[in-house]
Amino acid sequence: MTHSKNTTLPIALICCFSANILCSQVVEEKIKTNKERIADVSAKQRRISEETLRLTSPQSLRENLIWSTGFEEKQFQFIYGGKLDENSGPEWARAKRQDKDDSIIFSSSFARSGQSSLKLTWRRELLGESNDSKKAMVIFGKPSFTEGLERWYGFSILLPSSFYTDNDPYNALIFQVHATPDHHLNEQWRSPPIGLSLRNGKLKFGYTYDTEKISQKNFNLNQNRKSFEIGDLSSLLDKWTDFVVHAKFSVNNKGLIELWVDGQLIVSDSNINLGYKDDYGPYPGWGIYSYNSTNPERSIYLDEVRIGNNSSSYTQVAPGRNDNTQQKPQFDSSANHLPTANADPLTPKRSEQKPYP
Template identity: 35%
Template sequence: MNYVTNTQSTSTNKNKTFSNLTTKALRLFILLVLIPLFNLSLSSCSQSDSIAPESENHSAARENASILNVDGFESDKVGSFWSKELFTPTAGKLVNDLHRVGNQAMRFSWKPSQANGTNKMLHSELATSAIAPGDVAERWYGYSSYMPSASMAKDDQTVIVSQWHGVPDPGFEDSVPPLCIELNSDRLKLWYCASNVAITKALQNSTSNKRLDLGAAIYDRWVDYVVHVKWDPTGKTGLLEIWQDGKRIVNEQGISIGYPQQRKPYWKCGLYCWMAKATYEEKSIYYDEVRIGGPSANYDAVKPGRNDNSAKVQF
């Protein structure tokens, strides 16, 4: 009996020892394998939650810092950065019958009847400020325009619908706009030029120029534009890029563009009917979603339609 009892006791002790060893081994496995994995998972979640939003915010802040002027024409007045070249009661109005985004847009109007022999009365435009001396001569412009066929189509009288104008230095003169977009006979055309010598007399010929056909005019709908220009009148580092509805239609790299003036060109939008004639009793064009960016801006920073997610993707 004692033998049997002792054998059972010994077997029981061995079972307990084995059980204890198994429990310890399981605990060790959890410590060595499962807990590090769990900690790694927590660490990854923490990094994702803290880093991603911070990165996004930084990008948005940097993009906003690159913007110099914005006007969606939603107020009862145009932005304070504009200079007005509106010389009749109907030359420029904030309207709500057409708009790209929001509730209003800017309507420009010009009538042949207002031509009086002076250059002043050929303009119905808003103008920005020139680039100051010493500032980087590079800008991004985003805007959307609408040309009604009822007042713009099938007219062989050239009208400038967007232009960048020079600023003469003291004691000097100015020449034709170094960059402009024209409409004539249902075609959009671009002209850019440069001079490597000072402009000493009015309308002095440029020393280089180029004309590009931008294609058939688009009527009766909003068309989005982004223009990127770097002015370089005497070298070969200038550039000009233009996107229409997201598609790049102009890509001029390593060019001479502009004049050797201290202040670099300012942008004007609206109508300049320099031929003083038109097929219609009144010409009109609408503008909306204006954004102007400095040298650190890009396509996405100035593209129209940002506020309602209708902006065109760049391609």
């Protein structure tokens, strides 16, 4: 009996131990499974968070953009001289200014979005023989080709009323898409193919072209120019005005030009000639370019600047996209195409056929 009893006890203990081990394994499996589920849920949450961040990140906001700045960092690099192109990065721009340190500065006095903008100041007393003495402008780089080049330009400007008068007869260019002549062919500088300017209390917009390989100064350009009177200078003073310019450059009747002002489509021409037969593509510039003025000093504030590539759109470049104040583009939604510059009710008045400075 004793022998039998002693033999049975270890077997029971072994069964108990086995059951405990099995229970422990089950518990461990459950813990492991729960950990994996938690890890899986965390991973999904992390992926969702990452996707949310991606969709709202500056990188996403810069999709199809070549350059974008609101001047908030106040670390904008002004490069003087040199041959810079669109691949030089978004942190630079070339400054063309009069010989004064405060001709181009960051300012917190006004801002279309955020806390800062770029202030550009032109002074009559600093006018000289050089072309730069007539400018307070910042420009972006040059593409490597012209024919078929398509770009979107979005920006907002503010003009202080204290620096402008309606009776100033001198042209002040405030935005341009300029062109680089083929110097190796002895070609001279010409008027910009696209320009937005102020004169006699009016805001004017114009574009031109030349199908010749070498443009003879501005002879053909003046004849080919198409100009529009957009509105009164008074409508621009002491407030931010949003602009979007969409351009496709071509001298083979495949060009396009569109201009929105505060969301309103003002100019729309397609299947046109636009630009010149240059080796390098045109480049944008903002600020003030003027040969003279009845005002001793003029300033302009610039903000929300974006340059979009051929895959960009109005929504991607128009000011206000970061703070949900972007003005929706206005046009006839029942039509299959945007109205042309000569179509009612957006018919602009033809202005004087004068060259830009």
